[in-house]
Amino acid sequence: MAPAAKVEARMTGPLLAADGVTKRFGGFVALDRVDLSISAGERLGLIGPNGSGKSTLVNCISGTMRNDAGSLRFAGHDLRPLAPHRRIRLGIARSFQIPRPFASMTVLDNVCVPLLYAARHHDVIAEARALLAQVGLLARADARSGELTQVDMRKLELARAIASRPALLIADEAMAGLSPAEVDEVLAILLAMKERGVAVMMIEHIMRAVMRFSERVVVLVAGRKVADGPPDGVLRNPEVERAYLGH
Ligand code: ADP
Ligand code: MG
Numbered sequence: 001m002a003p004a005a006k007v008e009a010r011m012t013g014p015l016l017a018a019d020g021v022t023k024r025f026g027g028f029v030a031l032d033r034v035d036l037s038i039s040a041g042e043r044l045g046l047i048g049p050n051g052s053g054k055s056t057l058v059n060c061i062s063g064t065m066r067n068d069a070g071s072l073r074f075a076g077h078d079l080r081p082l083a084p085h086r087r088i089r090l091g092i093a094r095s096f097q098i099p100r101p102f103a104s105m106t107v108l109d110n111v112c113v114p115l116l117y118a119a120r121h122h123d124v125i126a127e128a129r130a131l132l133a134q135v136g137l138l139a140r141a142d143a144r145s146g147e148l149t150q151v152d153m154r155k156l157e158l159a160r161a162i163a164s165r166p167a168l169l170i171a172d173e174a175m176a177g178l179s180p181a182e183v184d185e186v187l188a189i190l191l192a193m194k195e196r197g198v199a200v201m202m203i204e205h206i207m208r209a210v211m212r213f214s215e216r217v218v219v220l221v222a223g224r225k226v227a228d229g230p231p232d233g234v235l236r237n238p239e240v241e242r243a244y245l246g247h
Helices: 005-010 054-062 084-090 107-118 126-133 152-162 180-196 205-211 231-234 238-245
Strands: 017-024 030-038 043-047 069-074 092-095 168-171 199-203 216-221 224-229
Touching: 017 054, 030 054, 030 224, 043 054, 043 180, 043 205, 054 069, 054 084, 054 092, 054 168, 054 199, 084 092, 084 205, 092 152, 107 126, 107 152, 126 152, 152 168, 152 180, 168 180, 180 199, 180 205, 199 205, 205 231, 216 231, 216 238, 224 231, 224 238, 231 238
Parallel strands: 043 199, 043 216, 092 168, 168 199
Antiparallel strands: 017 030, 017 069, 216 224
């Protein structure tokens, strides 16, 4: 599946550009003037201790929260006025840290829902089955989603996100709680997105996965970006070491 044609046609500069993004909860500053860019097709790792603002940044990008200051642009569009569903149509998809499929529906039906919403497919069932094959879940198509193992739940969550044909896929801790072999399965799904031209922002604590996945790593600590660069250099950054070893 190609990314949304709209996005390709308008592409100059970065796919996503966050500039000075700030988010406060009462007097607490969860994101403090964060600058971040992602290029088309790039694989970006976003790391940081718990509570450093990673999911809040994802929420601001996907539109489930509004940033208080700063700007977010995606493929040349100002995201500020756009509701979450409009951002999905522009090509931003995310998986949630806590999977939330419709538990009583089958795996196949869960993937049909976003496809029907996109109203772009003549044969929704075939398309849904292709998506399940892409994430290695076709054999479970008729299972109830509520009965899935944790790793299969993660795969379903990714299939649902990919169904909107994103140009940017944001995976928020899609590997949490998985065994090393299961981590590799999810990693393979995310790595394969690159061949489809999809940029992926992976938020993850499992460093082995972050290092294998990322072309670039961004580090948030207490709402501030403290490092942004190639994985090796970032992990040798003293401020990053302090943030991790100090916790
Ligand atoms: P991370 O994903 O890096 O673990 P989060 O973005 O979830 O961190 O949270 C960053 C900080 O913002 C935390 O201190 C968290 O308690 C706070 N926070 C997140 N969402 C809310 C909210 N809806 N209301 C109040 N505080 C929040
Ligand atoms: Mg989080």
